[in-house]
Amino acid sequence: MPYFTYQNKKIFFEEYGTGIPLLLLHGNSLSSRMFLPVVNDLQKYSKVILIDFLGNGYSDRLSSISDDLWYDEAQQAISLIDYLGYSQVNLLGSSGGALVALNIALERPDLVGKIVADSFEGETPLESFVANIYQDRAISKENLWLRTLYQQNHGDDWENVVDNDTLAIYTHYQNHKTFFHKNLCELNLPVLLTGSKEDEFMSGEFFENVYTKLPIRDKRICIFEHGGHPAMISNKDTFIPLVISFLENIEK
Template sequence: MSYFKFNDKKIYYRELGSGTPLLLLHGNTASSNMFEEVVSLYEANNKLILIDFLGHGKSDRLDKFPADLWFYEAQQVIAFLKEKNYKNVNLIGTSGGALVAINVALEAPQLVNKVIADSFEGETPLVEFVVNADVERAESKKDEDTKAFYAAMHGDDWNQVVDNDTNAIIEHAINIGKFFHKELSSLKPEILLTGSKKDEYVGAIDPEYFEKVYGLMITKIGHGNYYLFDAGGHPAMMSNPELFYQLSMDFFYKDE
């Protein structure tokens, strides 16, 4: 297994295939294991890179997650790309990983070629999720299928990982409230926002949630597009694997 150091802690990563580097960024309570079912698709035509953020998967654990979690994880990605001397990297971030991908593009555009940000709530936390986070996460830890997912992502200490994530989400919403440190208008790489019209997290709030939030973000950025799948749940990348793969390859390589 391969690791690199960030703030004296080890971050796990894998590199597969060859070609243009493509880094997949996992979401909250997940790890790079979430992408196992689609690895064979992407490694065929890309230099595929997978990492586990600190506190997740096979990376070193943290006693507590920082409240500015998605910016902190972006700093890990930037440090990794610089250490490995990667440039013109394509990024796909899904759910919380989408927030990380956008932060990377805002903070280190010189390292990034194009970005796909999939199935995320927008520029600010989703109030309806945050206010129920404690209760919903406690319930999730009783559900056998969800417990199996957590264990597959992290191993035997999954419970602490989930609790750390829940606490960070709540603390962020109370004390910070914005996911990005820079204005979206400063984002330089090409960007595509994706989601599913059947996303179970936002659909109950507003059936047109993504259209409204993504549309506003694209207006602020000043370039880019969004695409919504008619079917599939959260995240769209994993619930529409073949269609999402084709969409992503068309986006990344349309000019070549």
């Protein structure tokens, strides 16, 4: 398995296909395996890069995850891009991975072409989500389907992975309040924002309202009527052509 070293830890990554690099950034408590349903289609148009952030998937484990986790994961991804020697990499992040994608673009815009940010909360955490996260994660660990999903993504130590992630999210809310170190108004790259009205965590008009208010200069918004969280998986047959069209449009 391919790895690179980041702060004396091994981070797993994979590459598929040829063409302009497209880095896929996974959500919280998951790994790059979440993208298996879309990799085959995306690699027809791009060189798809997968990464497992530290503490997840095939990457080395951590005793604890940084409470500035989405910024720290952005630094991991930036190190991978530098390691591979790429520039003008397109980014596709889902849920927590969308926060990582935007952090990458804010910190190293010289490395990035376009960004697809799917099914995320906006600039700040949802208090209602964070307040209930311990209870919700405890329930999820008793759900057979989710237990299987966690194990498929992380292996036999999945419960420790989920617990570390839960603590990091809760502590982030206490210590940081915002997801980004820089203001989104500084972002000058094209961004496609997607979500679903039937998202289990942020339903109805949430995404439309939040995305419209984001101070991103060059943004496109697409909200699906149906489908659960994340929209890119539940609406993949529509989502993939949308993303390909966005990425292949040479107009900035």
